Amino acid sequence: MEVSLKKLLLMLTILPILAWGNLMPPDGVDVFDAPNDNGKSLFVVWKRTTNETENTFYTIFVSENPAGPFHTQGAMSAALNFKSDYKSVFGLKKENSNWHAYKLDSFIIVDGKKSKNKMIAPNTRYFIRIGVKEGKNGLLSMHPETFEVIPCGNWFAWNKLNSFILFLFLMIVILLFINIAKRNPNLFIRRIAGLEAMDDAMGRATEMGKSVLFVHGLKYIHEVPTIAAINILGRIAKRVAEFDTELKVANWDPVIQQVSRETVKESYIEAGRPDAYKEENVYFASSEQFSYAAAVEGLMVREKPAANFYFGYFYAESLLLSETGNSAGSIQIAGTDAFTQIPFFITTCDYTLIGEELYAASAYLSREPKLLGSLKGQDIGKLAIILVLIIGTLCTTFGYLGFAQIFWPM
Amino acid sequence: MNFWKKTLPLSIAFILGWIGILGDYIPHQTSEELTKSIMKGLIIVFAIVAFLGLYSLLQMHWSKIKRKNVGWGYSLLVYIGFFVMLFFGLYNQGEFFWNTQVERGQIQWLYQYAFTPCQATMFSILAFFIASAAYRTFRAKSIEAGILLLAAVLVMFGVVPISGMIWKGFPEIAQWLLEYPNMAVKRAIFFGIALGAISTSLRIIFGIERSYMGGGE
Numbered sequence: 001m002e003v004s005l006k007k008l009l010l011m012l013t014i015l016p017i018l019a020w021g022n023l024m025p026p027d028g029v030d031v032f033d034a035p036n037d038n039g040k041s042l043f044v045v046w047k048r049t050t051n052e053t054e055n056t057f058y059t060i061f062v063s064e065n066p067a068g069p070f071h072t073q074g075a076m077s078a079a080l081n082f083k084s085d086y087k088s089v090f091g092l093k094k095e096n097s098n099w100h101a102y103k104l105d106s107f108i109i110v111d112g113k114k115s116k117n118k119m120i121a122p123n124t125r126y127f128i129r130i131g132v133k134e135g136k137n138g139l140l141s142m143h144p145e146t147f148e149v150i151p152c153g154n155w156f157a158w159n160k161l162n163s164f165i166l167f168l169f170l171m172i173v174i175l176l177f178i179n180i181a182k183r184n185p186n187l188f189i190r191r192i193a194g195l196e197a198m199d200d201a202m203g204r205a206t207e208m209g210k211s212v213l214f215v216h217g218l219k220y221i222h223e224v225p226t227i228a229a230i231n232i233l234g235r236i237a238k239r240v241a242e243f244d245t246e247l248k249v250a251n252w253d254p255v256i257q258q259v260s261r262e263t264v265k266e267s268y269i270e271a272g273r274p275d276a277y278k279e280e281n282v283y284f285a286s287s288e289q290f291s292y293a294a295a296v297e298g299l300m301v302r303e304k305p306a307a308n309f310y311f312g313y314f315y316a317e318s319l320l321l322s323e324t325g326n327s328a329g330s331i332q333i334a335g336t337d338a339f340t341q342i343p344f345f346i347t348t349c350d351y352t353l354i355g356e357e358l359y360a361a362s363a364y365l366s367r368e369p370k371l372l373g374s375l376k377g378q379d380i381g382k383l384a385i386i387l388v389l390i391i392g393t394l395c396t397t398f399g400y401l402g403f404a405q406i407f408w409p410m
Numbered sequence: 411m412n413f414w415k416k417t418l419p420l421s422i423a424f425i426l427g428w429i430g431i432l433g434d435y436i437p438h439q440t441s442e443e444l445t446k447s448i449m450k451g452l453i454i455v456f457a458i459v460a461f462l463g464l465y466s467l468l469q470m471h472w473s474k475i476k477r478k479n480v481g482w483g484y485s486l487l488v489y490i491g492f493f494v495m496l497f498f499g500l501y502n503q504g505e506f507f508w509n510t511q512v513e514r515g516q517i518q519w520l521y522q523y524a525f526t527p528c529q530a531t532m533f534s535i536l537a538f539f540i541a542s543a544a545y546r547t548f549r550a551k552s553i554e555a556g557i558l559l560l561a562a563v564l565v566m567f568g569v570v571p572i573s574g575m576i577w578k579g580f581p582e583i584a585q586w587l588l589e590y591p592n593m594a595v596k597r598a599i600f601f602g603i604a605l606g607a608i609s610t611s612l613r614i615i616f617g618i619e620r621s622y623m624g625g626g627e
Contacts, residue, residue: 038439122439153438164435170608178618222452224607227614227622234621254463255456263622283470284463290532302481316536323539337603339596347543355599359606362621363613370618378609385601 023132023141024049026058026100031128031147034103035089036160039122039153041105045083046130046143048098052078057136058100061129062107066146070129071107071118075136088159092408104128122153162407169384174377181373189372194333194351195364198236198309201331201350202243205306211246212236213305215296215321217312217336218289221255224359225337229311230256230263231362232335236309237267241276248305249282252292257284293317297324310334310349311358314341322348335361420617427615468492495520561587 028047033039044060056078061070083089083096086103090096106119120126128147131140181187205212214233219226233249240247249264251257261282268277285295297320300308308325310318310332318334318341325332326348334345335353345352353361356378363371388407395403426448433445471485479485498520503512511517550556567573568584613619 036437038437038442040439153440155436155438157435157437160435167431167608170605171612174609174612175616224610228606228610231610231619231621234623251463254459254461254466257463257466258459259622266623267621280466280470280473284466286467287463288529290529294528294532298481298484316533319539319543320532320536323543337599337606339599342599343547344543347547354602356602356606359603359610362610362619366621371613374609374613374618378605381605381608382602385605 023051023056023134023138025141025143026130026132028099029130029143029145029147031149033149033151036154036157039151040120041103042120042126042128042149042151043086043089043101043103044128044130044147045099045101048078048082048100049132052132053134054079055135057133057138058102059131059133059140060102060104060107061131062104063127064124066127066148070127071109073104073107075133076102078132087408092405120151122151125150170377170381173380173384174374177377177380178370178373181369181376185369185372187369187372187376189364189375192353192357192360192364194335194353194357195361197331197351198333198365199239201307201309201333202236202239202245204331205240206243206245208306210306211248211303212240212307212309213296213299213325213330214247214249214309214311216249216251216253216256216260217310217314217338218252218292218317219313220253221259223313225313226256228359228362229335230259232309232311232358232365233260234263234267235362235365237264238271241268241271241273244273244276246278247281248299248303250285250292250296250299251283252285252287252289254284254287257282289315289317290320293320296321300324300328300330304328305330308332310336310345311353311361312336313338314345319344319348325349416623419623420620423614424617427611431611431615561591 026046027049028045030045032043032045034041034043046058049056054077057075058078059072059075061072063070078100081100081102083093083099083101086101090099090101104120106117108115109118126149128149129142129145131142133140202212214236216229217225221227237247247264249257249260251260261279264282265274265277265279268274286292299305300321301324305325305328308322308330310321311334314321314336315338318336318338322332322334322345332349333351333353334349335358336342336345337355337358339355342352342354360375360378363375392404392407395401429444429448433441467488471488473479474482474485475489495517498516499511500507501516502509503515505512544562548555548559548562550559564580565584565587568580568582568587573580573584610619614622
């Protein structure tokens with residue numbers, strides 16, 4: 001009896017040790033400051049163990065003091081968090097799926113019943129430990145070492161170096177062509193039918209004694225499609241002022257409305273017709289998508305403008321607006337970089353500026369050599385992209401990935 | 411005068427434009443905080459200008475009512491809608507506006523049972539508009555329109571379950587059309603858009619594009 005009790009006690013002591021012994025502490029552990037970031041995160045990497053299962057859990061412990069107390073982020077399943085999940089940091093190596101990686105940006109501090117999330121702060125010393133266990137309530141097998149790390153903010157995102165070089169290349173080419181255009185103002189720019197038709201549309205409005213309606217898309221003022229639309233509005237307003245026609249501008253955002261007012265006003269002054277400018281014609285309709293559409297549609301049905309211009313980024317309201325304009329018998333010209341709305345505009349408008357043509361419109365309408373030069377530079381950029389695509393396709397087809405990888409996140 | 415009307419706005423556009431570009435390549439906290447404070451400034455501007463927008467809306471509709479323009483009754487509705495919402499918003503179920511908005515109060519009732527159905531009605535009109543627009547587009551008047559019609563019919567038919575029951579090639583054709591010819595065009599347009607956006611941004615940053623300031627040199 002005594003022996004069996006001893007055996008039982010021995011078994012109770014040994015069994016957990018044996019179970020624990022199945023899971024070796026994490027191997028190849030490394031802790032380092034996350035590269036190309038604001039210094040608010042760090043990476044913990046370790047080798048995937050051969051006997052890990054879906055029921056294996058890793059726990060990372062964090063402290064600001066080498067003696068502790070150590071706090072955790074909670075247990076994480078071995079089925080998750082691999083180096084291959086962070087391509088911009090660890091690249092595209094095949095062995096990345098054999099390594100675990102965890103981006104640590106916060107940890108949980110438990111104080112009695114309360115707990116709070118603490119973010120990793122830049123330039124602070126952190127001490128990291130890591131353990132592994134089988135099952136959420138299993139015994140932890142800790143890596144013996146404590147790792148020290150100080151996360152720091154970076155002054156350049158090296159993972160975006162390829163994008164930065166591409167941006168510099170495009171910038172240099174565009175600026176170069178602007179300078180060439182200054183010396184040689186007769187650059188050839190292909191005809192854009194939609195922009196050629198703008199004068200006709202405004203002329204028609206003048207002949208009919210009806211107004212011209214300009215409709216903004218639904219993006220904010222700091223977004224490029226809206227800025228491009230405002231540039232076009234400036235050109236249209238100047239022409240409308242010269243033709244002595246009424247211009248109405250519908251806005252969905254008060255900031256865009258104020259900017260549009262100033263742009264239209266300045267254009268009228270530029271055209272020598274400040275007296276013709278009517279502030280109430282550049283109005284705020286609604287900031288809600290379908291209320292905006294209803295307000296503009298109402299205006300189209302009641303006032304039947306001779307020409308409708310839609311410029312900017314549109315959503316589902318595009319068809320509502322342009323179909324109503326079509327049934328009201330207006331000449332319609334649209335320009336958008338919203339890929340999903342282009343078919344609707346093509347169907348319902350007389351002319352549609354597709355994608356980049358929206359950005360080219362202002363330069364095209366102005367006929368200023370400097371602005372046209374930028375379009376030429378843009379074309380060279382396009383040519384470069386076409387060449388890269390052809391070379392990349394050929395290289396990849398013949399099994400050489402090196403060329404394509406230049407353009408992947410670094 | 412030239413300084414206030416030209417030099418200052420162009421300088422602001424230049425400096426903020428570069429902050430915007432470089433902010434994307436400099437992940438450091440300093441750059442992050444600078445971008446954040448600019449965005450905060452933008453939010454403050456939005457909040458102030460919202461009142462100007464409201465003023466513009468009410469002024470425009472008031473002038474329509476006063477002049478008895480065509481459809482002035484709708485302008486009256488704008489006023490009724492505005493004041494009804496304002497009243498219930500301020501009244502706040504007797505808790506008044508200085509307290510947190512009461513849950514399931516009158517204002518939420520109005521939003522849910524008056525405003526949302528109006529929005530839904532507008533959205534549902536889209537179905538009829540799509541039908542009429544599709545009818546015009548798919549009239550096979552030329553070879554291009556014929557190809558478009560064929561592609562559209564194949565895609566529309568290929569994505570409904572019955573197509574696969576008739577012949578399993580239909581969904582594959584639809585998928586191929588979406589993944590290859592359609593995707594190729596989509597990406598070409600995206601390249602153009604990206605280049606156009608860069609070019610427009612550079613024109614504004616370097617003060618070459620000034621039409622937003624009224625056009626001329």
